[in-house]
Amino acid sequence: MRIIDPFLWQSAKFPPFIAFSKHSRISPFRTNSFAYRTVKDRMPVILTKVIDFLCRNKHKILESSTAEEGRSIEDLKLIIGKLSQLRSEMQTNKTLRPLEISSSHLRDDSKWNNELIEGENGSAPQWFSSPWLLVECYMYRAIYCIFENSIHLKRLDPFSHMKEELIIAQKCVLNQLVAYTNDLSQTITSASHLQANFIKLVEISLWANRNDLSLSGGDARTKPGSFLDDIEQLNSHILVNNVNELWLYVEQVQKDFQKKELGIIMDNSGLEMVADLCFAVYCVSHKLFDRVIFYVKKIPWFVSDTTFGDLQWALHYMEKDVPEMQNFANKCLGYLDSQQFQVVEEGYFTLPLPYHVMKKEDPDLYNKLSQSQLLIFKGDLNYRKLGADIDWPSTTTFEKFLQGFKPAPLVALRTIKAEIICDLPSTTVSELELLDKDWMTKGDYGLIQFMK
Numbered sequence: 001m002r003i004i005d006p007f008l009w010q011s012a013k014f015p016p017f018i019a020f021s022k023h024s025r026i027s028p029f030r031t032n033s034f035a036y037r038t039v040k041d042r043m044p045v046i047l048t049k050v051i052d053f054l055c056r057n058k059h060k061i062l063e064s065s066t067a068e069e070g071r072s073i074e075d076l077k078l079i080i081g082k083l084s085q086l087r088s089e090m091q092t093n094k095t096l097r098p099l100e101i102s103s104s105h106l107r108d109d110s111k112w113n114n115e116l117i118e119g120e121n122g123s124a125p126q127w128f129s130s131p132w133l134l135v136e137c138y139m140y141r142a143i144y145c146i147f148e149n150s151i152h153l154k155r156l157d158p159f160s161h162m163k164e165e166l167i168i169a170q171k172c173v174l175n176q177l178v179a180y181t182n183d184l185s186q187t188i189t190s191a192s193h194l195q196a197n198f199i200k201l202v203e204i205s206l207w208a209n210r211n212d213l214s215l216s217g218g219d220a221r222t223k224p225g226s227f228l229d230d231i232e233q234l235n236s237h238i239l240v241n242n243v244n245e246l247w248l249y250v251e252q253v254q255k256d257f258q259k260k261e262l263g264i265i266m267d268n269s270g271l272e273m274v275a276d277l278c279f280a281v282y283c284v285s286h287k288l289f290d291r292v293i294f295y296v297k298k299i300p301w302f303v304s305d306t307t308f309g310d311l312q313w314a315l316h317y318m319e320k321d322v323p324e325m326q327n328f329a330n331k332c333l334g335y336l337d338s339q340q341f342q343v344v345e346e347g348y349f350t351l352p353l354p355y356h357v358m359k360k361e362d363p364d365l366y367n368k369l370s371q372s373q374l375l376i377f378k379g380d381l382n383y384r385k386l387g388a389d390i391d392w393p394s395t396t397t398f399e400k401f402l403q404g405f406k407p408a409p410l411v412a413l414r415t416i417k418a419e420i421i422c423d424l425p426s427t428t429v430s431e432l433e434l435l436d437k438d439w440m441t442k443g444d445y446g447l448i449q450f451m452k
């Protein structure tokens with residue numbers, strides 16, 4: 001098999017969307033970039049893990065299928081073959097083939113294939129010379145496409161076992177987090193307590209975002225017992241921190257609005273999802289917001305991104321745990337019953353499109369988001385989409401970065417795991433680079449960026 005030679009790529013001609021433009025889109029074409037390392041190293045590993053999982057768990061998967069065994073085996077063999085082909089096409093820099101979607105409930109084929117056929121440079125996009133956002137999203141959409149085109153395994157989530165194992169492995173941390181949030185709620189005796197605890201839960205929600213299976217290749221990052229103890233030290237690594245401005249705005253919402261809705265555009269399942277639930281429970285139980293909408297992914301995405309199925313699985317798992325976890329799960333399920341919590345699946349979040357074109361491409365979703373008084377965008381992929389995955393100068397203002405996207409006041413909570421950033425002085429960037437040249441890709445630094 002021919003593997004991409006980095007030196008060959010360095011001497012190749014720059015594609016038009018990168019060359020000579022003032023602000024280019026991030027692409028694996030640059031061999032010294034994290035995007036390049038992602039497509040070359042991380043993405044093939046993720047595909048290999050899916051293939052290994054299917055091979056190792058053949059019998060379990062066949063047991064869960066309703067079809068007779070012979071037919072399901074053929075189905076599974078076909079899926080494994082197609083996944084291997086996808087990996088080989090990636091590693092040999094083939095073009096991204098139009099998705100063959102026969103009966104997708106997502107109805108996203110025309111939007112996807114427009115992106116794939118037109119390309120930015122007028123020719124079919126290739127794995128190593130196209131915008132990173134397109135290429136990385138394509139891999140996950142193509143994986144789902146392979147499953148949805150099968151006969152008996154259409155709805156199999158090839159990452160669900162990793163997400164479930166993560167929750168089981170993090171059980172102690174989750175117990176501590178739920179108990180801690182409960183304590184915070186019960187010790188409020190003044191407005192300043194309400195504010196201080198709100199800020200603590202925002203910080204917890206931020207740092208929980210370090211746990212990302214697409215970055216770690218499937219391994220849990222947080223070791224039992226360490227998460228809450230680390231928060232204070234981690235807070236010194238928040239490079240832009242607008243949490244006080246955020247609180248002032250939340251106070252203003254209390255005065256100005258009768259109905260107060262919070263939208264959380266979620267990232268990862270596991271610890272981050274539970275931290276977001278803790279934050280939402282705090283907001284609703286202290287009447288900071290009447291309702292919280294959780295926007296989740298409609299299909300398995302970036303390994304650990306939260307789907308509706310993940311949320312249901314986690315709540316039912318917690319329901320059977322120690323009493324404190326049971327109470328927490330019951331509270332969440334109660335809020336879901338009363339619609340104070342709502343889970344919304346939207347197809348736009350699994351398109352390779354940035355958010356500044358949402359108003360034009362999906363006006364219904366834009367209007368839905370506008371109903372909220374505050375939107376929280378969690379994690380790196382949301383951040384990349386907020387900034388259109390452009391290689392912005394670090395000093396770009398958050399407002400410019402968003403390019404007019406503003407359905408409601410919004411905050412980005414993100415640990416930095418990709419080479420895109422704004423609102424950061426260039427002197428800070430130089431200092432961080434001297435400390436660690438990979439500071440933008442490890443999730444060791446965080447941002448709380450708010451725009452009213």
Ligand SMILES: [Mg+2]
Nearest residue numbers: 267268302305
């Ligand atoms: Mg994620």
